Ligand code: VGL
């Protein structure tokens with residue numbers, strides 16, 4: 001890979017894998033592939049979903065509401081998730097088989113109690129930055145490749161925002177897995193395509 005390209009490894013955490021609180025079907029299956037892909041990139045950034053226990057995205061913090069229902073919040077519609085990726089918990093840890101020793105940044109997102117953050121760039125209020133755009137830009141990165149969990153939430157929102165910040169953006173589709181809630185996967189691919197993100201198979205890289 002060229003030196004202006006970086007790999008973003010999104011949320012490959014225990015809670016999104018088999019046995020986790022918000023397990024993505026077949027989520028673990030991508031770990032060996034991501035390890036092999038990462039070896040091709042000089043710059044790798046890993047993200048972690050990282051919430052306080054009282055986070056607004058947890059159904060448990062909305063009395064009478066169940067996981068996978070939605071609610072209206074000041075910044076828009078919010079899916080109410082099972083409690084997941086509580087900061088510093090085992091579920092929030094990276095999958096034990098994820099092996100990317102040369103990753104230069106581990107970025108945590110979703111720390112603010114009152115705002116979710118699927119995207120690695122911008123929180124759900126669409127205003128608060130994580131700072132990732134500045135990190136990448138100041139290192140001369142202009143092209144991003146994305147992989148990880150889940151295709152239709154954190155990968156998709158990160159890919160759309162990567163386009164917003166002007167990066168050439170490619171989602172490595174076989175290195176992602178989806179939650180697919182009420183058609184969310186097809187909708188996410190449509191939004192990513194409309195934003196100008198490309199879709200590639202790992203074999204083509
Ligand atoms: C994610 C739902 C809630 C993800 C994070 O990583 O895709 N999905 N929090």
Ligand code: ZN
Pocket residue numbers: 049050051057081084085110
């Ligand atoms: Zn989350």
